[in-house]
Amino acid sequence: VDLKTNNTNQLLAKAGDTETGTSFTIPLSENGAAGNPGAAHRRFTFSEEPNMEDIRRLQAEFTDERDWNQFHQPRNLLLALIGEVGEVAELFQWRGETAEGLPDWKAAEREQLEHELSDVLIYLLELAEKCHVDLPQAVLRKMALNRLKYPVSKAYGSAKKYTEFKD
Numbered sequence: 001v002d003l004k005t006n007n008t009n010q011l012l013a014k015a016g017d018t019e020t021g022t023s024f025t026i027p028l029s030e031n032g033a034a035g036n037p038g039a040a041h042r043r044f045t046f047s048e049e050p051n052m053e054d055i056r057r058l059q060a061e062f063t064d065e066r067d068w069n070q071f072h073q074p075r076n077l078l079l080a081l082i083g084e085v086g087e088v089a090e091l092f093q094w095r096g097e098t099a100e101g102l103p104d105w106k107a108a109e110r111e112q113l114e115h116e117l118s119d120v121l122i123y124l125l126e127l128a129e130k131c132h133v134d135l136p137q138a139v140l141r142k143m144a145l146n147r148l149k150y151p152v153s154k155a156y157g158s159a160k161k162y163t164e165f166k167d
C-alpha cells in the first residue's frame, strides 16, 4: 500500500486488489485536521511504527521461542481474543460514559487499558495470521465496501443501519 496525501492533506491509501489487478485510492480520514480547520485540538494519531506486520512477526517470534504454536490454533486464539475483549469491557463497566481521552481516568487505569487493548490486538493479528487473512489489505478492502454501503449523502449525521436507508 502506498500512503500519500492529496491537496487537502487527506491521508490517501493506494490499494491494489491482487485478484482483479485493479488499484484504487481511498481517503483514510474524512474529517482530518485539514477538513476541520475550526477544531479546537489536533486529532489524536498513532505512532507510525510498529505496523501490523511488525507486530505479527514479534508475536510469531514470541510464540515460536516458547513452542506455543501447538496451542495457538485459530479457535484457541479466537477464545483468547474474546477473553481479552472482556478484560477491556471490565475496565469500563459500572462507570458512567466518559469523554474522548478519558480525562477522568487515573494513570494506573489508563495503563491497564493500554495492556488490555494491546492483548486484543496481539491475538487479533495472530488469529488473522493463522487464518491466512492478510489483515492490512483486508481492512482496506472492507473500508472501501463500508464507504459504498454508507455514502455520505445518506449516512451523514445518522447512526442508521444501511438496510434502513430509503432511496
Ligand SMILES: Nc1ccn([C@H]2C[C@H](O)[C@@H](COP(=O)(O)OP(=O)(O)OP(=O)(O)O)O2)c(=O)n1
Binding pocket: 068, 071, 087, 118, 119, 122, 123
Ligand atoms: N498462551 C499464551 C499466553 C499469553 N500470550 C501473550 C499474548 C497476550 O498479549 C498475553 C496474555 O497473557 P495472559 O493470558 O497472562 O493475560 P493477561 O496479560 O491479560 O493477564 P491477566 O489475565 O492476569 O490480566 O500474553 C500468548 O501469546 N499465548
